[in-house]
Amino acid sequence: MRIKRILATTAALTCLAALPACKGDGQAAPPGASASSAAPAGAADEGALAEAQRYMRQFTGCEDLGTKPDDPRMPRGDFPKIGQWSVIEVGVCRDGGGQGDIAIAVPKDMKAFQAGYKQYVMDRISGGDGAYGLFSNVLVGKGFAAFPTSSKTAMALLRSDMRVLVCNPGGRVPEGYKREKPLVEGCGLTDFFAAEDGSGSPNFETPQDPAGGGEKLGQPKTGSLGLARAGSIAELRKLVGNSLDCEKHFSTDPEAVAIESIDYQPAVKGNALDWGITGRALCGQPAGAQRAVNLSWLDTVGDMKKLQTRAKAAQQADLKDDGKLKATVSMLLVGENIAVETNSPSARFGLYQLQFLYLNCVPGFSAPSGYRLEKAQVEGCVLTNYEPEHPVR
Known part of the structure; x- marks a missing residue:
């Protein structure tokens, strides 16, 4: 119900219809990266995981990098295995400051990765989980994707060129946050991290809580973000x-x-x-x-x-x-x-x-x-x- 106009939701992440930058040659680069700096779609370098770790450590902790499938920190379920979504390497590191872990996936082809994730979301929605993916923790970077378990970690990483990949058509980006073009239609890339428990990116579109007692910074005291209407x-x-x-x-x-x-x-x-x-x-x-x-x-x-x-x-x-x-x-x-x-x-x-x-x-x-x-x-x-x-x- 994150969406300060989010879910309200206007169901409009149809408007988020855009995430990591897509170059004309089919190569993926993080928002803000130049076409020349984008890694070509192809086999990842042997040190791709280490390179991803070095990049993320500029913004948050990423210690004790592990690559073993039986590493207890490795997520289960909603995390691609090698061979899925074009993924050729996986790893996991610990963010002590954010008090969470960061799973890392290195795809051979970033467009195939995004298409795979989108199809996974669509399958979950078709299976009855209509809200799946609204609170995505899939962050797309240059040649890799990160899955942080902590909102604090995710928000720290969003100070970089990484962006949240959202493929649920009901998602939406509040005013003041970036909307960028992905490599697949129907998804979106944004620096807005929506967390169900309220610990994600602040959303200043929502009017003041009339039952909460006192003003909330950045929120209007009155007004509506819009309601449905019909003439008959x-x-x-x-x-x-x-x-x-x-x-x-x-x-x-x-x-x-x-x-x-x-x-x-x-x-x-x-x-x-x-x-x-x-x-x-x-x-x-x-x-x-x-x-x-x-x-x-x-x-x-x-x-x-x-x-x-x-x-x-x-x-x-x-x-x-x-x-x-x-x-x-x-x-x-x-x-x-x-x-x-x-x-x-x-x-x-x-x-x-x-x-x-x-x-x-x-x-x-x-x-x-x-x-x-x-x-x-x-x-x-x-x-x-x-x-x-x-x-x-």
């Missing part, structure tokens, strides 16, 4: 078509809209007009011969303050039971003049990319760096794309 239910249905089950299963019939199930309950209860809602529709398959599937509700809103006031009261009543919101009750995501009610985390992830934000009225709530956090129209609530139970990874 039909426009809203089209807007959310890729996030919700609205294309084939959609109804504005009052009886159908009033349907709910034990698994899918709307945020809006009773007469929708009393909530400031002017139009309402149901997406998904209502219970019939089988159990209901993927129910969500679309709303056009004539009085957003009234809607948020009623939603706040409903959340507070829900919290009185056990201090938690019911998982089967839909969360209310709002735009400028529209709203969507859904209890599907994956659907909400897509809606955050469309500039919807969740109305959160839980006392003491705050969001880590990189997530959007804006003032709601009622006291005691905020608009955000951060969900503690379903953080973006």
Whole structure:
């Protein structure tokens, strides 16, 4: 939910569509490096790992370089083995100052490496992990890539010509950070390091946290980074078509809209007009011969303050039971003049990319760096794309 306008996310790292510098001859150089200084795509020198170590030690620690596959510091899982993504050498060193390790991969062909990483991200997204790669720790340098385990290490390395490679199309670079062209389409290179725990690069686009008490350096006190809007239910249905089950299963019939199930309950209860809602529709398959599937509700809103006031009261009543919101009750995501009610985390992830934000009225709530956090129209609530139970990874 890192993206201080990040995830909000505008889902727009489609705009990050650019990372390490790409030269006309197909050779890769780090941002800022000249074409003549770029190492040609080819077999790495025998001392490529040592050269990468020497380069990184100008900016942070990189001690005890090891190359053995059984080195316990060598990452597992999301790290290429020799032969993958054109990688011909791997190693790992320790950054004592950053209190973490740095895995190093030397590819024979940097473009093939970036293409391999992009395909890996796309495969993870297709497998249901839609947020994978938003918080990338893949830093591309001259002829090598580094995978730091510490945010402090990553940010130190970004003082160099190294850049973060981001290939999730939902990623985005805040104002004030670099956006540079990669060697593959659909990715981006940036000096913005997004960390889920808030320890990454500072993002000064997010408005002041209204529940945090006091100003936050560099953040405006008021305003919004932009919210979704639509002129009608039909426009809203089209807007959310890729996030919700609205294309084939959609109804504005009052009886159908009033349907709910034990698994899918709307945020809006009773007469929708009393909530400031002017139009309402149901997406998904209502219970019939089988159990209901993927129910969500679309709303056009004539009085957003009234809607948020009623939603706040409903959340507070829900919290009185056990201090938690019911998982089967839909969360209310709002735009400028529209709203969507859904209890599907994956659907909400897509809606955050469309500039919807969740109305959160839980006392003491705050969001880590990189997530959007804006003032709601009622006291005691905020608009955000951060969900503690379903953080973006």
